[in-house]
Amino acid sequence: MEKFEVFSGVAVPLRRSNVDTDQIIPAVYLKRITKTGFEDALFAAWRGDAEFVLNQPAYATGQVLVAGPDFGTGSSREHAVWALRDYGFKAVFSSKFADIFRGNSGKQGLVAGVITDEDTEKLWAAIEANPGVNAQVNLIDRTVSIGDLTVSFEIDDYTRWRLLEGLDDIGLTLRDEQAIVDFEAKRESWRPKTLPAKGV
Amino acid sequence: MSNKPLTLAEKVWNNHLVARGENGSPDLLYIDLHLVHEVTSPQAFDGLRLAGRPVRRPDLTIATEDHNTPTWDIDKPIADPTSRTQIQTLRNNAAEFGIRIHSLGDVNQGIVHVVGPQLGLTMPGITVVCGDSHTSTHGAFGALAMGIGTSEVEHVLATQTLPLKPFKTMAINVDGVVRPGVSAKDIILAVIAKIGTGGGQGYVLEYRGSAIRALSMEARMTICNMSIEAGARAGMVAPDQTTYDYLKGRPHAPEGADWDAAVEYWNTLPSDEGAVFDAEVFIDANTLDPFVTWGTNPGQGVSLLDTVPNPADIEDPNERAAAERALEYMDLKAGTPMKQIRVDTVFLGSCTNSRIEDLRAAAEIIKGKTKADGVRMLVVPGSAKVRLEAEAEGLDKVFKDFGAEWRFAGCSMCLGMNPDQLAPGERAASTSNRNFEGRQGKGARTHLVSPLVAAATAIRGTLSSPADLESN
Numbered sequence: 001m002e003k004f005e006v007f008s009g010v011a012v013p014l015r016r017s018n019v020d021t022d023q024i025i026p027a028v029y030l031k032r033i034t035k036t037g038f039e040d041a042l043f044a045a046w047r048g049d050a051e052f053v054l055n056q057p058a059y060a061t062g063q064v065l066v067a068g069p070d071f072g073t074g075s076s077r078e079h080a081v082w083a084l085r086d087y088g089f090k091a092v093f094s095s096k097f098a099d100i101f102r103g104n105s106g107k108q109g110l111v112a113g114v115i116t117d118e119d120t121e122k123l124w125a126a127i128e129a130n131p132g133v134n135a136q137v138n139l140i141d142r143t144v145s146i147g148d149l150t151v152s153f154e155i156d157d158y159t160r161w162r163l164l165e166g167l168d169d170i171g172l173t174l175r176d177e178q179a180i181v182d183f184e185a186k187r188e189s190w191r192p193k194t195l196p197a198k199g200v
Numbered sequence: 201m202s203n204k205p206l207t208l209a210e211k212v213w214n215n216h217l218v219a220r221g222e223n224g225s226p227d228l229l230y231i232d233l234h235l236v237h238e239v240t241s242p243q244a245f246d247g248l249r250l251a252g253r254p255v256r257r258p259d260l261t262i263a264t265e266d267h268n269t270p271t272w273d274i275d276k277p278i279a280d281p282t283s284r285t286q287i288q289t290l291r292n293n294a295a296e297f298g299i300r301i302h303s304l305g306d307v308n309q310g311i312v313h314v315v316g317p318q319l320g321l322t323m324p325g326i327t328v329v330c331g332d333s334h335t336s337t338h339g340a341f342g343a344l345a346m347g348i349g350t351s352e353v354e355h356v357l358a359t360q361t362l363p364l365k366p367f368k369t370m371a372i373n374v375d376g377v378v379r380p381g382v383s384a385k386d387i388i389l390a391v392i393a394k395i396g397t398g399g400g401q402g403y404v405l406e407y408r409g410s411a412i413r414a415l416s417m418e419a420r421m422t423i424c425n426m427s428i429e430a431g432a433r434a435g436m437v438a439p440d441q442t443t444y445d446y447l448k449g450r451p452h453a454p455e456g457a458d459w460d461a462a463v464e465y466w467n468t469l470p471s472d473e474g475a476v477f478d479a480e481v482f483i484d485a486n487t488l489d490p491f492v493t494w495g496t497n498p499g500q501g502v503s504l505l506d507t508v509p510n511p512a513d514i515e516d517p518n519e520r521a522a523a524e525r526a527l528e529y530m531d532l533k534a535g536t537p538m539k540q541i542r543v544d545t546v547f548l549g550s551c552t553n554s555r556i557e558d559l560r561a562a563a564e565i566i567k568g569k570t571k572a573d574g575v576r577m578l579v580v581p582g583s584a585k586v587r588l589e590a591e592a593e594g595l596d597k598v599f600k601d602f603g604a605e606w607r608f609a610g611c612s613m614c615l616g617m618n619p620d621q622l623a624p625g626e627r628a629a630s631t632s633n634r635n636f637e638g639r640q641g642k643g644a645r646t647h648l649v650s651p652l653v654a655a656a657t658a659i660r661g662t663l664s665s666p667a668d669l670e671s672n
Contacts, residue, residue, distance in 0.1 A: 016525075017518040018397060018497050022636040027615045031243035031268065031282035035350075045638050067519055070398045073431060073497070074634060076333040077240065077616075078349035096398050099433050100333060100347055117518075156365070157224040169351065170251070173359045176228055179219045179596035180361055183230050185272045190454035190462035192233050192321045193257040194300050199309065199319050199451025 001109045003166035004139050004144040007090050009063025011135035011146060012053055014123040017068035021101065024072065024080040038079060039086040049057075054087075058131035064144070065092045066123045066135075072101025081108045091137045093144060093153060095120055107169060113139060113144065113153030122149060139163060205472035207369045208405040208438050212344040212469070216327050218411065226363040228307045232343075234356050235312045236263040236299065238290040239617070240331030244354035245293040255297040257360045262321065263301040266311045267617045271580050271607035274304050283618065297357075310456050310583020312607040313337040313551040317421065318452025318585055324439035324466040329356055334551045334633065335382055336427040340420035341447070342469050344404070347428060360379035367404045367433055368478040372469055375409040376485035381666045383561070384419035385553060385631070385650035387411065387483065388426045389491035389501045395481060397499040397515035400432030406471065407437050411474040411485035417446040418557040425552045426633050429498035438470035492538055493635045493648040495526035500635075502538060504653065504665055510534035530645050531625075538663050541647065543629045544624060544660040546642075548604075549580030550614035550632035558631065558651040559590050565655035565666050570602070572661030577604035577634055578620065579670040580612040602657070615642050 001142045006014060029041035040062070046052040053059050066160040067132070071094035072080060084092065088134040091111035091185045115123070140159060142149050155163075206214070219228040234257075241263070248255065248289050261554045268283035277286040294301035302308040303417065308315055313334055316322040324342035329335060331353040348362070356362055372391055390397075405427050412420065420437045427435025437443075444463060447453045448558070452463045470546035489503035502509065511523035511534065525536065532541070548554070559581065571577060579629060581587035585607055590596055596606045613620040614632035616639070622628055624643030631654050635646035648662060656664040 010381075017522050020497065020634075020636050022615075022634070022639050026448070026638055026642075027267075027617045030239050030617065031280075031286050033246075033286055035243040035246065067543060070431070073397055074428075074636060076331060076347040076349055078243075078331075078351060081349070096401065098398075099401060100349060100432055104349035104351065107349065113417065158221075158365075159605050169363065170355050173228060173355065173361055173363060175363075176219045180230070180359065180405065183218045184360075187230075188461065188465075190458040190465075191326060191453055192323060193259050194233075194262040194321060194452070197293050200306075 001168060002108060002167045004163045006136065006138045006140065008134045008136045009090060010059065010061050011064045011066060011123070011127045012059045012062035012134060014053055014065055014067040014126045015124060018070045018073060019067055020074035021072055021080040022074055023078050025077065025083045030077055030079050031074060035082060036086055038083040042083040042087045056131070061088065063088050063090050064135040064137060065089050067092060067094045067095060068120065069096040069117065071097050073098040076100045078104045081105050081110050085110055091119070093123070106162065109163060111139060111155065111163065113155050115151055115153045119151040122151065132191065145196060203472040206471055207471040207475045207477060208342060208406055208436055209344060209367065209369050209434070212327065213323055213366065214665050215325065226365045228361050229327060229364050231329050231356050231360055231362055232260060233316070233321055233328045234261045235316055235328065235330035235335070236261060237266050237312045237332065238286045240350050241293065241353055242289045243350050244357055245297065247354040248357060253358045255357045256299040260360060261299050261357070263290060263299050264312050264315050265290060265304050266308055267615070268610045269304050269324040269610040270618050271610050271612050271620055274608045298667045307584050310585065311535065311551045311554065311611055312533040313425065314555060314582030314586065317341070318583055320447055320453035323447055323453065327471050329362065333428040334425050336432070336435045337421050337425040337551055339424040339427065339434050339436040340417060341443055342436060342466065343625070344434055344436065345636070346434050347539060351394065352428050368402050370400060370405050370479040370481065371477040372405050372407045372481050372483065373409040374407065374411040374483045374485050376411055377414070378411060378485045378488055381652055382488050382490055382534060383650045383652055384415055384422040386488055386491040387485065388423045389493065389498070389648060390483060390488055391428045391481070392426065392499050393491070393501040394483065395430050397429060397497050398431045400427060400430035403432050405430070405432045405435040407435060412437055413440065416557060417442060418555045421555070422552055426498065429633060435575050439466045443498045490650060490653050492653060492663055494532060494538065495523060496529055496635055496637050498633065498635060498648060501648070502528055504663060505539050506538055508532045508534050508538065541663045542627070542655060542661055543575065543647070543663065544626045545628040546575060546654050547613045547628055547630040547632065548654050549578065549582070549612050550584065550635045553631035553651050554580060554582030554586065556586050559586070559595050562651045562655040563595045566602045566651060566659060567598050571604070571658055575658055577658045578607060578613060579604050580607045581609050583609045613640055615639060629654050629663060
């Protein structure tokens with residue numbers, strides 16, 4: 001994973017709450033077996049609407065998304081994060097994220113920062129006053145700035161550290177290989193095993 | 201060890217600790233059972249191949265085909281080439297990595313969350329994960345069961361563990377006795393309407409109280425299944441005799457001394473007297489009506505006896521805006537009685553409500569009745585086994601005589617990854633779990649309902665409860 005410290009890109013105001021993962025990427029796009037190339041699927045149902053924010057020229061190259069509360073609810077599909085990432089987004093801000101979406105973001109180098117509802121309004125106002133303006137996301141300080149406006153965001157220490165260092169989760173876990181082996185040695189025999197297969 | 205009273209979730213968590221996180225890093229938990237399907241796994245297997253890693257425990261992993269599978273003509277090649285490729289990819293990966301798979305046509309094929317319990321692989325006190333948010337279903341057994349993303353699927357395949365931050369706990373107390381015509385689906389829709397789609401965020405929910413104890417295992421699965429619609433990471437019910445009776449004798453259930461040892465441990469799992477939950481919610485089962493949704497998220501629900509709410513009455517500006525947008529999408533007017541809403545399609549299926557009890561309950565209501573003109577009804581059993589069981593009981597004949605389509609097993613119209621979709625503007629009463637915009641087809645409109653309401657609605661053509669049939 002690439003390291004993330006400070007990033008600057010076009011900010012996009014998404015004035016909607018409850019943006020579920022079916023809206024971020026409809027199920028029909030989940031049939032692909034690749035992990036990239038999902039940019040066309042992002043917000044697919046809304047992209048046909050000329051008024052939709054990403055269809056406005058000032059926001060078309062957006063990289064920092066500011067959305068309403070309860071972003072990423074519903075399905076566990078990591079494709080939602082891939083679609084945002086493939087479109088070019090590096091960071092998403094909301095006052096509330098669904099747990100699985102937030103977890104998936106951290107695995108793919110997408111910053112999911114929690115801000116207050118009040119700061120969401122301030123960022124929206126700052127962006128709409130100057131469409132196409134850049135937002136600077138500083139993961140070291142946990143701040144996002146647009147012009148003179150700087151607001152703080154929350155991201156848990158562990159995810160922040162992994163993003164700053166660009167670390168791979170599986171590699172981190174395998175440092176505990178011996179602990180896993182020890183745990184498996186005392187696993188009780190009543191616990192489920194799929195093999196050898198029964199009931200077939 | 202301290203003697204601090206613990207909740208069910210905390211006990212299962214502690215029992216699976218491989219390494220405790222330090223300095224804010226997550227705990228590493230062992231995963232007892234990993235369920236795999238075709239949609240969220242191909243990129244995970246690719247990751248393993250790229251890194252040259254094997255699947256650590258094929259014997260704790262099982263795959264089935266469900267999201268893309270057709271529910272007609274299953275003996276023919278899958279028409280959609282991308283669906284076909286995705287399923288073939290799962291078969292290839294299962295063969296390459298030595299994973300057990302139940303493919304289309306196999307008696308154990310079906311929705312992954314129906315198959316696990318059916319085989320007796322889901323049991324109390326274990327950890328279960330799957331790249332699917334409705335993995336919460338398995339919590340009905342007193343398992344800690346969570347939906348995960350594809351990176352986490354790869355992580356579990358490689359290490360059989362998952363780094364997880366501790367959750368908060370929430371008790372959902374449902375006491376009393378539900379009235380006839382009210383089922384588990386109505387209880388969970390009422391819970392979600394009460395706490396909201398984000399109300400469970402960061403929590404493991406534990407469903408407790410006399411109304412939960414009185415439920416069958418399949419009804420408990422319906423409840424736990426929709427925990428994710430309240431934003432919760434998992435939902436659980438403490439195991440009891442109902443759990444043991446359901447599990448005993450299933451193909452992978454423990455036997456002999458293993459069974460005795462397991463029950464001895466399982467009996468220690470219920471939350472201790474005095475255990476403290478981070479939050480508590482109370483629902484009075486005695487006064488619950490059948491519940492249905494009017495909007496485009498599962499929290500936008502009301503009693504079937506109620507009317508479409510007026511957004512102007514909603515205080516929170518975000519929720520008000522969401523309600524306004526939902527009414528526009530759903531083409532509904534505030535103040536319309538829910539029972540006047542006419543539907544085009546009734547869908548009985550999905551990991552929420554496609555088990556044998558769901559089919560029996562619906563069949564009992566429609567038996568000898570006539571389907572409303574112009575209404576289409578799809579019945580999609582949760583697994584090939586459920587379908588066979590239903591046919592042995594003659595339920596297929598009841599559905600067919602009524603004019604419903606009797607289909608093969610899969611996720612089907614719940615999310616329309618296969619050809620089972622609604623047309624734009626079409627309206628459905630659906631026993632599934634999500635009424636999101638476009639979920640069941642582009643421009644499609646979904647009302648979430650129980651199997652009982654689905655059956656009554658198919659007869660009357662408008663959203664109805666079984667009680668409405670008697671007054672005819």
